[in-house]
Amino acid sequence: MGLCELCGRKEFSCTIIVEGSSLNVCSDCSGFGKVVHTANVPKKRAVKTVLAEDSVKNDFFVILKQCRERMNLTQKEFAEKIMEKENTVHKLETGHLVPGLELARKLEKLLKIALVEHVSVDSTVVNKKESNTLTIGDVIELDER
């Protein structure tokens, strides 16, 4: 077996077409092109992996802005309250800066809001009977709880 030609970290498990050339890639990289062949997946086998992780909410900037407006603070005053730069607050509120977990947790504490959520990612790979061609839509199901 060879290694994935895109990331080089895992053994390749399928072949995809990217801009006219075929590449052998791992399952992680199969989304970069059109999958034409899937190797080593026995028929009817489903591989299920559940990953869970803490991550900052996608709409954190809406929550932050609403929070600041509720407190009737300017971005500058808000920045002082959370001990960050005004520029940082501006970037956070416009979504240009995604806070790291550390900063997000600090803001949660200071402002009594929820910015971090526990996300489980359910990815189920099912090999279909009729064909062994999988598209990224077939193999990835996101399930937020």
Ligand SMILES: [Zn+2]
């Ligand atoms: Zn890869």
